[in-house]
Amino acid sequence: MVNAPNEKKTLEQGASPTIAAGEIESAFALLAEMTRGFAESQDLEATLERALTSVAKHLDAEAGSLWLLDLDREELHCRASVGPNPITGLRLPMTKGIIGRSLAENTCQCVFDVSQDPAFSTKADDESGMVTRSLLCAPMSFSDQRIGAIELINQRGGDGHFHEEDVYPLQVLASSAALAIANNRMAASLVEAERARRELELAAEIQRNLLPAARPDPFPVQGLNVPARTVSGDFFDFIPIADGRIGFCLGDVSGKGINAAMLMAKTASLYRCMVKTIPSPAELLRLLNDEICETATRGMFVTMAAGVYDPTTGAIRLANAGHEPPVCHAEGRFSIFEAGAPPLGIVPGVEIPEVELDLNGGSLYIFSDGLTEAETKPGDQLGRAGFEALLPKFADRPLAGRVEAIVDSVSQLALKDDLTLLAVSDEARSR
Amino acid sequence: MEHTVREEQGNLVVRFEGDVDLEHSPKAREVLLECVRGGQDVLVDLSAVSYIDSSGVASLVEAFQASKQKGTRFALVAVNAAALRVLELARLDKVFTIHESLAEGIRGGA
Numbered sequence: 001m002v003n004a005p006n007e008k009k010t011l012e013q014g015a016s017p018t019i020a021a022g023e024i025e026s027a028f029a030l031l032a033e034m035t036r037g038f039a040e041s042q043d044l045e046a047t048l049e050r051a052l053t054s055v056a057k058h059l060d061a062e063a064g065s066l067w068l069l070d071l072d073r074e075e076l077h078c079r080a081s082v083g084p085n086p087i088t089g090l091r092l093p094m095t096k097g098i099i100g101r102s103l104a105e106n107t108c109q110c111v112f113d114v115s116q117d118p119a120f121s122t123k124a125d126d127e128s129g130m131v132t133r134s135l136l137c138a139p140m141s142f143s144d145q146r147i148g149a150i151e152l153i154n155q156r157g158g159d160g161h162f163h164e165e166d167v168y169p170l171q172v173l174a175s176s177a178a179l180a181i182a183n184n185r186m187a188a189s190l191v192e193a194e195r196a197r198r199e200l201e202l203a204a205e206i207q208r209n210l211l212p213a214a215r216p217d218p219f220p221v222q223g224l225n226v227p228a229r230t231v232s233g234d235f236f237d238f239i240p241i242a243d244g245r246i247g248f249c250l251g252d253v254s255g256k257g258i259n260a261a262m263l264m265a266k267t268a269s270l271y272r273c274m275v276k277t278i279p280s281p282a283e284l285l286r287l288l289n290d291e292i293c294e295t296a297t298r299g300m301f302v303t304m305a306a307g308v309y310d311p312t313t314g315a316i317r318l319a320n321a322g323h324e325p326p327v328c329h330a331e332g333r334f335s336i337f338e339a340g341a342p343p344l345g346i347v348p349g350v351e352i353p354e355v356e357l358d359l360n361g362g363s364l365y366i367f368s369d370g371l372t373e374a375e376t377k378p379g380d381q382l383g384r385a386g387f388e389a390l391l392p393k394f395a396d397r398p399l400a401g402r403v404e405a406i407v408d409s410v411s412q413l414a415l416k417d418d419l420t421l422l423a424v425s426d427e428a429r430s431r
Numbered sequence: 432m433e434h435t436v437r438e439e440q441g442n443l444v445v446r447f448e449g450d451v452d453l454e455h456s457p458k459a460r461e462v463l464l465e466c467v468r469g470g471q472d473v474l475v476d477l478s479a480v481s482y483i484d485s486s487g488v489a490s491l492v493e494a495f496q497a498s499k500q501k502g503t504r505f506a507l508v509a510v511n512a513a514a515l516r517v518l519e520l521a522r523l524d525k526v527f528t529i530h531e532s533l534a535e536g537i538r539g540g541a
Contacts, residue, residue, distance in 0.1 A: 254485035254492075256453055298460075299493025303485075303521060322521035342522045346492055350525075369485075417484075 030058045031172055038180035048177060049080040052150065055173045056082050059166050061152035063130060066177070067092070067099055068148040076100075076148065083153070085128040097121035099149045102137040106146070108167045108174075109137040130154075134161035138174035142182035150174050200230045203261055210268045212237050217398040220311055220429075221248050223422035224407045226370075226415070233260030234368045234420035235268040239275060246311065247275040250366040250422045251304035252323065254343075259300065267292065267302050267344070281306040281319035282354035285344065289321065289352070292345035301343040305366050307424070314359045314426040319352050324369050327388060329395075330362020330426075334388050359426035363399075365391070370417035374410050382413060399425045434462050440537050443469065444508075446476040451487030459487060463494035467505065473498060474536045478509035483517055495527060504528075508536035 041047040056064040063083025067076040078090040114120040140147040221238040233253035253260040303323040322343030325336040340353035432455035433448040498505035506528040530536035
């Protein structure tokens with residue numbers, strides 16, 4: 001909509017009611033120049049300034065300015081200006097003046113004589129030293145999003161005032177500028193999202209490399225991790241230690257996302273380093289707890305079960321710090337090993353108990369709560385009972401295939417979290 | 432998740448209702464830390480919490496650690512069975528002071 005208080009003036013001026021052919025050509029040339037400028041632009045601010053200069057010249061304006069909305073500060077920020085005293089950088093309250101009205105109503109404003117308009121604000125005049133007589137303003141918006149406005153001041157020729165038809169070239173500039181600004185912002189956010197995605201991919205790659213390489217059967221310890229997102233807060237590890245036993249662990253960091261992934265990386269690396277010299281799982285977790293407590297932030301913690309398996313006797317020494325109870329499946333019976341201490345990273349100096357169990361030809365399963373919290377239907381979790389019911393189905397498979405089949409089977413359900421499973425099997429020894 | 436904060440006999444009672452999960456734990460964290468920073472004793476009523484995940488527990492842990500630094504009291508009260516199971520399974524009942532009821536929590540500070 002265009003305000004029309006000046007229609008009478010326009011006609012009095014004696015202009016032909018039909019626009020002269022030369023003017024149409026010149027308007028098209030302006031339109032072509034601006035659109036091409038925006039399409040080819042590498043530097044949006046410079047293009048906006050050039051477009052503003054062209055339209056000010058076309059309408060014979062003394063000065064012009066382009067304003068972008070800064071919604072955080074509820075201000076209009078002048079990003080380009082032409083005229084004897086540029087006002088680029090100036091800030092105005094977003095609701096004030098003719099621009100404020102143009103934005104609020106999302107309409108072009110043609111003010112023949114500003115002294116007759118109570119909304120007129122003199123702040124920009126005070127800054128530039130100009131005296132505004134007449135003013136044109138067009139809002140810039142994209143879809144339903146307000147972007148800013150373009151304003152032109154005082155016509156040099158004629159009666160020195162703007163007229164209704166002057167609004168159209170300005171409206172064209174405002175529309176193409178709005179589109180260019182919106183495109184530019186969208187492109188910038190896409191670039192940023194792509195950069196973040198690539199960084200996350202790199203983090204995920206480093207994480208995958210922190211997990212142990214799969215060892216072919218009949219190696220008695222196997223594990224798998226399925227991250228719910230790109231990066232995971234879960235980890236597992238297993239590694240033969242000097243005395244012929246095999247150290248293993250599984251941990252779950254609170255929360256998700258990159259902060260959980262970083263604490264996972266720290267904990268997994270510390271474990272890998274410590275397990276080579278500290279064969280007692282309880283002692284290892286105690287030291288790990290103190291280490292994590294020293295640098296813990298935001299209440300983050302790690303639930304973790306760690307153990308050592310002796311392939312010659314079938315004995316396991318196991319310690320559990322706040323982790324979901326591991327399940328032992330031997331001779332058709334299930335037994336569980338509840339946590340004896342809180343998770344790592346909360347209270348320094350806690351003692352962590354260690355238990356010894358005899359696998360007796362059976363298997364031990366350690367898993368993250370992503371497994372038990374997988375939903376069989378909305379609101380119904382698999383739970384430990386559901387997991388135990390799965391085990392006999394795959395019990396006769398070699399360990400690596402069995403772990404894969406269990407994880408595949410649980411992955412068919414609705415996963416809410418990272419899913420990690422580690423299994424230690426004593427079956428090779430018993431055969 | 433909904434929350435309310437009210438004062439009762441010198442304690443700030445924070446009550447959460449619904450799921451304290453990854454989506455809502457940042458809000459829970461903000462509310463708890465603000466209460467602890469005020470310097471009053473804080474009781475967290477978990478009777479109406481339907482589900483709490485590890486990120487929710489982490490916000491409790493952080494507030495608990497902040498209160499320890501400040502030398503104020505931080506306790507969980509009227510924890511419902513599901514949330515208590517989560518805390519017990521992780522042996523967090525060894526970390527937090529847990530009172531059976533709000534009244535007991537208030538008495539516990541006297």
